[in-house]
Amino acid sequence: MNNALIIGQYVPGDSLVHRLDPRTKITIIFFFVFIVFLANNVASYGILTVFALASMFTSKVPIRFIIKGLTPVWFLIIFTFILHLFVTREGTVIAEFWIFKIYSGGLIQGIAISFRFFLLILVTSLLTLTTTPIEITDAIEDMLHPLKRFKFPVHELALMMSISLRFIPTLLQETDKISRAQASRGVDFKTGPVKERIKAIVPLLVPLFVSAFKRAEELAMAMEARGYQGGEGRTKLRELKIERRDIFIFILFAFVIAGLFMARTYS
Amino acid sequence: MRKKLVEFRNVSFRYGDEGPWVLKNCSFEIYENEWVAIIGHNGSGKSTIAKLLNGLLFPQEGEIIIDGKQVNEASIWSIRKEVGMVFQNPDNQFVGATVQDDVAFGMENRGVPRDEMKKRITETLSAVRMQDYRLIEPHRLSGGQKQRVAIASVLAISPKVLILDEATAMLDPSGRKEIMDTVGSIQHLNGLSLITITHDLQEVVQADRVIVMNSGEIWKEALPREIFREKDALRKIGLDVPFVAILADELKQAGVNLQAAPLNHEELLEDLWTLHSKT
Amino acid sequence: MDITFKNVTYIYQQNTPFAHKAIEDLSFHVESGSILAVIGHTGSGKSTLIQHLNGLSVPTEGEVSIGEYRLSKDHKLKDMKELRSRVGVVFQYPEHQLFEETVAKDIAFGPQNFDVPESEINRRIKEIIPAVGLPESILERSPFDLSGGQMRRVAIAGVLAVKPDVLVLDEPTAGLDPRGQKEIMDMFYKLHKEQGLTTVLVTHSMEDALKYADRILILNKGTKFMEGTPEEVFEQKEALQSVQLDVPESVQFLSKFEKRFGHAIPFQKQSVEEIAQTIQQIIKGAESR
Structure with a gap:
């Protein structure tokens, strides 16, 4: 049963992509999001595709996990395609039926835009597939560090995130337990009119809140007993370290960007 | 002479100014390298003692001295360094994302350097026999394993006093045994004094001394053997009498x-x- | 109501990479009006077994029958509610299921879901409150203002108010102090006898199994490891220890006694007093020799 409770979609592994510093991955994705929109011809798309596919294969994440990750967005990708296909009125008419005219420009636009979308999702989902939530938290804490000067509670935010992550499986188990108990008392969560089903949530939510508050209180006490007094003067066990491989990847990525600009200009 | 580590001097406590007294005029002492079991029914005041010991609560009357220092607002952070505590619910005291993060939490709070942390994580996890679980997330551990990690987390800050506040109450018999075995094996580590709070008389057998609580008062303070004799009296205050x-x-x-x-x-x-062979 | 498990197998998340067998080929029978104690470690399949008793889970293979209700892969009940009104389940830490504003409303919640008329519900509440050892003054209070022990009793009252024929108890005394444990178990035993219930008690306590159960079922890794009367089961000390389960203390002592004195005292569920007398005779026997 516990297996169903794996948080996020992290797929354990030991590939180069897994071992990269999470900050490296986040930074590269950040820039990738921008440069995807700079692609304007087959060559430039080609470069981005090679980069995305290379990352995917290096990560050794089984294809089915990636496809599973894409399922919720297939609809969006197809919708974007169709929208562009029908709305764009450039180039020559290549097909015509009823009131619709499909232009060659529309077809190209549709393919290009939805392909951009696909690349974006592929690369971002690689982040969550190869990085544990706690690593992402660490990276965010570190990258937001400069905001501390403006009294932004960076440490508190990161602690909140990591405690939330820690308690997700616990609360899921609890939800499961309470819904079973209430079902045994005759609550029907699955059938009946919508109004009844909404009403059925109350006996589930109230106990969940009560227990979450109790947990929070006990956890706060346990943290205090263990000497927690805020971020001041704290050391950290988890340490992010930029290694040679991170630098290598940055250089490689710089070439990708350079290649992209060349492809834009010279073709 | 043995060193006195904990002293309660006429301590009384209640929640708020109007509530009933949860503890009434309690006095006792606990020494270095000693294992004291505090036993009593639910609501007898035994867990309040634990919370008073490391400044999670403060008494209205009397004073509490730990290793020569009085427990008050000003001293709590240094007191908490010396008094470690393991609570009842294994889930609600596990802070870290993994076993090693949880053991590190207390050390991080106290600014222990990284290399030292790593060393102590290895040491304390071995002491509770959880060294193979360093990178495991809490939801994959049993209750007994989580409590062992909690013990390791406390040991990592090398306290002088370790309190187990009903740490076995939510565990199954095998989890309970795990914890009692663990406690037995770490007891003589660096002269730790150990306070176990429980309502299970089976768990007091190994202790050096027992304090029996009843309705906020110390009902008796004696050796486990002497306590076991008081069969009827124990029943009267809601405790179980061991089979023996x-x-x-x-x-x-x-x-x-x-x-x-x-x-x-x-x-x-x-x-x-x-008796048998005499005849 | 009779309960029968016939070759029941249950697979969690079947057809996914996470599929695993929680129960495998499990068969047993609980006679109407008796108490079955189910014992096993965490992960032995106890919770899955409980979920089969009121249709929270349906067997992947095999068949479960509870009275006239039958549950199998091909035979799903149209009205699960009816079964659930006849089988009351007290889950572990049942106080976690409380949610209403007042104790009375919370106790009434179950019966209301099963369409028991309001006047009948009120009558039942009056009857149940003293039976679970609570004062009537508690009815209008919020369940969240009560002590842990009282909350548990309120939750139990909420299950009993449905008037089930089968009572399923999942470690009903967990977390209580010795007095509370004894009071709760004695209360269930009394109800069981008075109302002719069929009771399934899931427990870690060998002492309770010995004291209250007519039969004992030992689960290990999802399969039946042993089944029989307390005397039959606890006789097999070595087998139980091979799956890290203990026998009651009296049985432990008798076996140690046998080792030391070379004189067996067979275990027949005798009282401590009877054991003492037997030992006394053995020692006296030595004197007169």
Whole structure:
């Protein structure tokens, strides 16, 4: 049963992509999001595709996990395609039926835009597939560090995130337990009119809140007993370290960007 | 002379100014390298003692001295360094994302350098035999394993006093045994004094001394063996009487002339054997 | 109501990479009006077994029958509610299921879901409150203002108010102090006898199994490891220890006694007093020799 409770979609592994510093991955994705929109011809798309596919294969994440990750967005990708296909009125008419005219420009636009979308999702989902939530938290804490000067509670935010992550499986188990108990008392969560089903949530939510508050209180006490007094003067066990491989990847990525600009200009 | 580590001087406590007294005029002392069990029914005030010991609560009357320092607002952070605590619910005290993060939490709070942390994580996880679980997330651990990690987390800050506040109450028998074995094996580590709070008389057998609480007062302070003799009185204050004590009592009534109050099966059998072979 | 498990197998998340067998080929029978104690470690399949008793889970293979209700892969009940009104389940830490504003409303919640008329519900509440050892003054209070022990009793009252024929108890005394444990178990035993219930008690306590159960079922890794009367089961000390389960203390003592004195005292569920007398005779026997 516990297996169903794996948080996020992290797929354990030991590939180069897994071992990269999470900050490296986040930074590269950040820039990738921008440069995807700079692609304007087959060559430039080609470069981005090679980069995305290379990352995917290096990560050794089984294809089915990636496809599973894409399922919720297939609809969006197809919708974007169709929208562009029908709305764009450039180039020559290549097909015509009823009131619709499909232009060659529309077809190209549709393919290009939805392909951009696909690349974006592929690369971002690689982040969550190869990085544990706690690593992402660490990276965010570190990258937001400069905001501390403006009294932004960076440490508190990161602690909140990591405690939330820690308690997700616990609360899921609890939800499961309470819904079973209430079902045994005759609550029907699955059938009946919508109004009844909404009403059925109350006996589930109230106990969940009560227990979450109790947990929070006990956890706060346990943290205090263990000497927690805020971020001041704290050391950290988890340490992010930029290694040679991170630098290598940055250089490689710089070439990708350079290649992209060349492809834009010279073709 | 043994060093006095904990002292309660006429301590009384209640929640708010109007509430009933949860603790009434309690005084006791606990020494270095000593294992004291505090036992009592639910609501007898035993857990309040634990919270007073490391400044999670403060008494209205009396004073609490830990290793020569009085517990008050000003001293709590240094007191908490010396008094470590393991609570009842294994889930609600696990802070870290993995076992090693949880052990590190207390050390991080105290600014322990990274290399030192790593060393102590290895040491304390071995002491509770959880060294193979360093990178495991809490939801993959059993209750007993989580409590062992909690013990390791406390040991990592090398406290002088370790309190287990009903740390076994939510565990199954095998989890309970895990914890009692662990506690038995770490007890003589660096002269730690150990306070176990429980309502299970089986768990006081190994202690050096027992404090029995009843309705906020110290009902009795004695050796486990002496406590076991008070069969009827124990029942009256809502505690269970161990099988050995009941059997010894029945044997006496059946006319078997037992010498002492036995603490476990082996002692009783030994006693019976002596009687048996004398004749 | 009779309960029968016939070759029941249950697979969690079947057809996914996470599929695993929680129960495998499990068969047993609980006679109407008796108490079955189910014992096993965490992960032995106890919770899955409980979920089959009121249709929270349906067997992947095999068949479960509870009275006239039958549950199998091919035979799903149209009205699960009816079964659930006849089988009351007290889950572990049942106080976690409380949610209403007042104790009375919370107790009434179950019966209301099963369409028991309001006047009948009120009558039942009056009857149940003293039976679970609570004062009537508690009815209008919020369940969240009560002590842990009282909350548990309120939750139990909420299950009993449905008037089930089968009572399923999942470690009903967990977390209580010795007095509370004894009071709760004695209360269930009394109800069981008075109302002719069929009771399934899931427990870690060998002492309770010995004291209250007519039969004992030992689960290990999802399969039946042993089944029989307390005397039959606890006789097999070595087998139980091979799956890290203990026998009751009296049985432990008798076996140690046998080792030391070379004189067997067979375990027949005798009282401590009877054990003491037997021992006394053995020792006296030695004197007269």
